[in-house]
Amino acid sequence: MLTYTIRRLLIIIPMLILASFLVFLGLELMPGDAVSFMADPETLANMDPAKLDAVREQLGLNAPFLVRYLRWLSGVLKGDFGYSLTSGVPIKQIVFQTLPATIELSLAALLFSTVLGTILGIVSALRRGRMTDNVLTVAGLLGMSVPQFFIGLVSLFVFAINLGWLPIGGRLRPGYESFIDRFPHLVLPAVVLGLALTAGVMRYARSSMLDVANKDFIKTARSKGLSEWRVNFIHGFRVAMTPVAILLGLRLPTLIGGSVVIEQVFQWPGIGNEFLSAIRGQNYPLVMMIAFFMVLATMVSSFLIDLVTALLDPRVRLS
Amino acid sequence: MNSMQRRLNKKMDILLERENSGPLKKKNLNRALRRALQNKLALVGLGIFLSIIILCFFAPLFTKYDPLKINIRASLQSPSAAHIFGTDTIGRDIFSRILYGGRLSILIGFGSAIGASFLGVVLGAWAGYRGGWFDFLMLRTSELFLFFPQIILCLLLVTMVGQSVGNLLGIFIFTGWCGIFRMTRARMLSLREEEYVQALKVLGVPEPIICYKHVLPNALGPVFVNITLSTAIFILQEAALSFMGLGVPLEIATWGNILNVANNLNILKVNWWIWLPVGTMISLFVLSINFIGDGLRDSTDPSQQG
Amino acid sequence: MQQEIVLRISNLHTNFYTNMRCNKVLKGVSLEVERGKTLCIVGESGCGKSVTAASVMRLLPDLARIESGEIVLYDEGREIHIEALDKYGKSMSDLRGSKIAMIFQDPMSALNPVYSIGFQIIEMIKRHTKISASIAKEKAVSLLREMGISSPETRIKDFPHQFSGGMRQRAMIAMAMSCEPKLLIADEPTTALDVTVQAQIFSLMEKLKKEHGTAVMMITHDMGVVAEMADDVVVMYMGYIVERGSVQQVLKNSTHPYTVGLMRSIPMIGKGKKQKLQPIRGCTADPYDTSPGCPFVTRCDFSIQLCHECIPEESTVSGNHKVRCHNPIQKGAVDART
Ligand SMILES: Nc1ncnc2c1ncn2[C@@H]1O[C@H](COP(=O)(O)OP(=O)(O)O)[C@@H](O)[C@H]1O
Ligand SMILES: [Mg+2]
Numbered sequence: 001m002l003t004y005t006i007r008r009l010l011i012i013i014p015m016l017i018l019a020s021f022l023v024f025l026g027l028e029l030m031p032g033d034a035v036s037f038m039a040d041p042e043t044l045a046n047m048d049p050a051k052l053d054a055v056r057e058q059l060g061l062n063a064p065f066l067v068r069y070l071r072w073l074s075g076v077l078k079g080d081f082g083y084s085l086t087s088g089v090p091i092k093q094i095v096f097q098t099l100p101a102t103i104e105l106s107l108a109a110l111l112f113s114t115v116l117g118t119i120l121g122i123v124s125a126l127r128r129g130r131m132t133d134n135v136l137t138v139a140g141l142l143g144m145s146v147p148q149f150f151i152g153l154v155s156l157f158v159f160a161i162n163l164g165w166l167p168i169g170g171r172l173r174p175g176y177e178s179f180i181d182r183f184p185h186l187v188l189p190a191v192v193l194g195l196a197l198t199a200g201v202m203r204y205a206r207s208s209m210l211d212v213a214n215k216d217f218i219k220t221a222r223s224k225g226l227s228e229w230r231v232n233f234i235h236g237f238r239v240a241m242t243p244v245a246i247l248l249g250l251r252l253p254t255l256i257g258g259s260v261v262i263e264q265v266f267q268w269p270g271i272g273n274e275f276l277s278a279i280r281g282q283n284y285p286l287v288m289m290i291a292f293f294m295v296l297a298t299m300v301s302s303f304l305i306d307l308v309t310a311l312l313d314p315r316v317r318l319s
Numbered sequence: 320m321n322s323m324q325r326r327l328n329k330k331m332d333i334l335l336e337r338e339n340s341g342p343l344k345k346k347n348l349n350r351a352l353r354r355a356l357q358n359k360l361a362l363v364g365l366g367i368f369l370s371i372i373i374l375c376f377f378a379p380l381f382t383k384y385d386p387l388k389i390n391i392r393a394s395l396q397s398p399s400a401a402h403i404f405g406t407d408t409i410g411r412d413i414f415s416r417i418l419y420g421g422r423l424s425i426l427i428g429f430g431s432a433i434g435a436s437f438l439g440v441v442l443g444a445w446a447g448y449r450g451g452w453f454d455f456l457m458l459r460t461s462e463l464f465l466f467f468p469q470i471i472l473c474l475l476l477v478t479m480v481g482q483s484v485g486n487l488l489g490i491f492i493f494t495g496w497c498g499i500f501r502m503t504r505a506r507m508l509s510l511r512e513e514e515y516v517q518a519l520k521v522l523g524v525p526e527p528i529i530c531y532k533h534v535l536p537n538a539l540g541p542v543f544v545n546i547t548l549s550t551a552i553f554i555l556q557e558a559a560l561s562f563m564g565l566g567v568p569l570e571i572a573t574w575g576n577i578l579n580v581a582n583n584l585n586i587l588k589v590n591w592w593i594w595l596p597v598g599t600m601i602s603l604f605v606l607s608i609n610f611i612g613d614g615l616r617d618s619t620d621p622s623q624q625g
Numbered sequence: 626m627q628q629e630i631v632l633r634i635s636n637l638h639t640n641f642y643t644n645m646r647c648n649k650v651l652k653g654v655s656l657e658v659e660r661g662k663t664l665c666i667v668g669e670s671g672c673g674k675s676v677t678a679a680s681v682m683r684l685l686p687d688l689a690r691i692e693s694g695e696i697v698l699y700d701e702g703r704e705i706h707i708e709a710l711d712k713y714g715k716s717m718s719d720l721r722g723s724k725i726a727m728i729f730q731d732p733m734s735a736l737n738p739v740y741s742i743g744f745q746i747i748e749m750i751k752r753h754t755k756i757s758a759s760i761a762k763e764k765a766v767s768l769l770r771e772m773g774i775s776s777p778e779t780r781i782k783d784f785p786h787q788f789s790g791g792m793r794q795r796a797m798i799a800m801a802m803s804c805e806p807k808l809l810i811a812d813e814p815t816t817a818l819d820v821t822v823q824a825q826i827f828s829l830m831e832k833l834k835k836e837h838g839t840a841v842m843m844i845t846h847d848m849g850v851v852a853e854m855a856d857d858v859v860v861m862y863m864g865y866i867v868e869r870g871s872v873q874q875v876l877k878n879s880t881h882p883y884t885v886g887l888m889r890s891i892p893m894i895g896k897g898k899k900q901k902l903q904p905i906r907g908c909t910a911d912p913y914d915t916s917p918g919c920p921f922v923t924r925c926d927f928s929i930q931l932c933h934e935c936i937p938e939e940s941t942v943s944g945n946h947k948v949r950c951h952n953p954i955q956k957g958a959v960d961a962r963t
Binding site: 215216217219220221222223224225226227228235238239242312313314315318 | 682684713718719720721722723726727729731734735736737738739740748749752753784786787797800
Binding site: 015018019026029030137138141142144145146147148149150153154156157161168250253254256257258260261264275276279280282284287288291294295298299302 | 360459462463465466467468469470471472474475477478479551555558559562563564565578581582584587588591594595598601602605606608609610613
């Protein structure tokens, strides 16, 4: 397991470096003067233009490209992400304010879709060819086909506006900030964000369960006299879960990307909303840094999912 | 388990009786066709798909309104005989906007799917066939792309190159080739070990000809299914980007752009006819593509026996 | 020594109902397996060998069932009618593994890839005996040692993919033997292995059969295996047993044209390079074919008019040697032809 973890890390780290390099490249290519986001805006505002060159020199902006990159990277590693162009707030502060909301939303959606998708997939497989299975198959295709933001709009219209069961948007009301109070706000966005993934997990779990049911080792398990329950769950389910875990890893980027759209629909104060307003305000440094954080989040979480997969299946960790 | 057992037994009794009551009539329909017909979902999908295509591409036959004609006096009318889906904030007829907008959305979807598949197949075939440094480089690149949430990448690129239909098409192709690339590559990896490939090599046939003319066609089956499925994905993506106001320029009608106004809570609350029909239209169209794609996959997959 | 029959199948009919058709796969299979003896079932692929085994284990797929016939297991004076048990019931699953165990063709796919070898053996022991986990583990280790796996204490923690093909099949056999079954069904146990490993597995099975008195029902399509391993042989063709008897009777004194054909179509060690191999002409008939005659008639060199009209009944050649043929080949006739 340890060697596997190290091996995965060895794949992830170069990717991460490459991604950071691309982000830096993006920052360099974006229109605008790099000084404006690298230096503290207050000192910058009170500075006479002649001194600007000195600041540039001091920030290393006249150095060769590679040196600038390395300097930027070491700054990022120390937590210096630069400053927002529009508000002058350190980007670090923006990220740390909004990231928890996005993590909360994505985790809730991931949890919801994994659990529900797996259960529905198993039910569908066990009732193959019957009414339940057919209904679930169509529902799964529907879940993949309806645009997420449209489901969001419809559910807002129905559950929040017309029925009034759940709040219309946002994450919390001032003064009511415990998880229990926040929970009603979380329900709709998390469910809507998770629906497409639920459909995917369900389809995968179904076909994987059916696939495994025809495997020889299931026949062996039966021939050992094990109970149907043990055959299906101890032998079948565990093996069938490997492809599902792999699918989750592959779909994570879509989930994290989807949170941008969902945050907009539900006015969820996460990093995705910040990303959109940064794009609309042409606040390039913030745009690039947030994109970097999203890639970072995807890489870290798919690394974690890889570890889960390896725990599930010794062939993965010992190959 | 028990009721299932009984149900199965009954089915088996019926079949046994039919078998014993004499030879069966010969079935004329060939097997693949029969199986396709059995797949009712795919048929329903095909029906919906064709209807929407006809509605959109022969739009002038179905609506007399110009989708771009602004008529402030007739703004925000609810559905009526004159405007069956009502009008939007500046009085444009929604039904005609949906039909004309569909043209562009569908073209963007198909165009990107075909472009991305083409790119993915060409690169994937060569990478899988030749291996070596090219394969290594392409594989790592595709991994990097897969780690980037696609919509984030699209948004980044849109901010860099600006909003236009052509740019969007290019961005979709540029960000969407990885899936097909990896699929083709994996198929080619196993196909290149086949003996006929060795034979062609010995005969001195140039490598690109072996790769693209002799081996690639055998890898294409699943790719075609994938084109349908990625069309669905690109249509959804265009809709999402335009909904956020960052896809096709807002003055051009596409399905996503029509939905953009639903960002306004008041319109969401009151003027349901602006967003509900077009959202349903997108959903139906993508659903029909997924029905067809699913049916195609079943009929090309030998492991699916009924 | 008095022969002790462990399993008797009489007139077994099994049908498959896949693809909305009724496929009569077994059309009257009768055989007996004796304690401490090996019965080989031979026949080309698709003739119903595995289905016979699955019928005995009651492990047929959902869309298949036993239509008629008897499968009787004799266990310490009791007669257990397997065909009458509920296939999902407890009394049937109590038999599986403890009285009848089975090993499969491909040990890689027959072992669960995500559990260790030890887990899979211990699981089986614990299912059928009431012993503690640590004793079960000791037993698993000693079984593996008995099967010739070196340092079983450590290998028991390994996963199937860490074993070689031969070792996997040994582990499968260890598992199958762990509850001392009366009957071991082996469905082409060495087809997926290379020849040297094949020989080792066979001698291992031979040893187990001698030491534990297990009855073995071995499925194969390889006449060489039959000659080497079998005490008794049944030859199957298209769901019928066309000839059965002791290995001497069936191989040396074949009477059914199909058996004769099978014997001719394989090279025999010791006959030299010049031996003439004759494949059986034609190919297997359509299983849905409902013409009334003998299923082998289109490929048979000895057919007579009657063969086209009805299916022959089983007749006795001598003693236990039985054949299902209208025009069985007399002894000597074969030699005259070659
Ligand atoms: N799972 C199955 N589904 C449908 N038909 C089957 C299945 N398994 C076996 N059969 C039918 O039973 C016949 C005998 O199969 P089998 O016993 O597996 O042959 P073999 O003698 O090679 O082991 C096959 O020709 C096929 O028609
Ligand atoms: Mg078989």
